[in-house]
Amino acid sequence: MIGRTYLERGEPVVVLIRWNGPGPRNVLIQRADGSKVVRPFRGLRRPKEETPMPSVNPPTNAKRRDLQAQVITRDGGACQCRTGTPTACGRPHTCGAGRCLTRHTPAAPLHVVARDDIRPESAAALPPGDLIALCDSCHRALLTRRRKTRNRTVPVPDALF
Numbered sequence: 242m243i244g245r246t247y248l249e250r251g252e253p254v255v256v257l258i259r260w261n262g263p264g265p266r267n268v269l270i271q272r273a274d275g276s277k278v279v280r281p282f283r284g285l286r287r288p289k290e291e292t293p294m295p296s297v298n299p300p301t302n303a304k305r306r307d308l309q310a311q312v313i314t315r316d317g318g319a320c321q322c323r324t325g326t327p328t329a330c331g332r333p334h335t336c337g338a339g340r341c342l343t344r345h346t347p348a349a350p351l352h353v354v355a356r357d358d359i360r361p362e363s364a365a366a367l368p369p370g371d372l373i374a375l376c377d378s379c380h381r382a383l384l385t386r387r388r389k390t391r392n393r394t395v396p397v398p399d400a401l402f
């Protein structure tokens with residue numbers, strides 16, 4: 242237990258020293274702010290990750306699946322790539338006169354992506370109105386296009402050292 246992290250009233254602390262002997266077992270702990278305190282070992286809790294925490298992911302995934310289905314249904318089960326719009330993948334789509342004609346099938350499901358070029362973390366929280374359905378090819382082409390634009394607007398140095 243030396244060097245282990247425990248929770249003291251919900252805050253992580255590290256046990257540095259443990260004293261054995263008669264009476265209450267005391268430990269020297271270091272709190273997150275760096276301060277060190279001697280206190281009884283009793284009352285410290287094991288951090289949560291050591292106990293299995295069921296059913297945190299399933300509801301989130303189900304919610305995301307619902308949202309995805311909702312967007313695909315709203316978009317009529319068809320890829321929403323249109324040339325000349327911000328979500329155009331850049332391919333000409335001549336046979337659809339600028340519209341991509343790919344439809345949603347269970348074997349090749351449509352991707353649901355943010356209408357605007359934003360970070361994936363923020364895209365996960367978007368309402369259906371800010372999302373559109375795209376087929377796999379358009380999705381991939383659009384991602385490549387966005388990545389290129391992003392690199393132009395935010396120059397990244399090759400190396401720092």
Ligand SMILES: [Zn+2]
Nearest residue numbers: 320341376379
């Ligand atoms: Zn498409």
Ligand SMILES: [Zn+2]
Nearest residue numbers: 322330341379
């Ligand atoms: Zn396209």
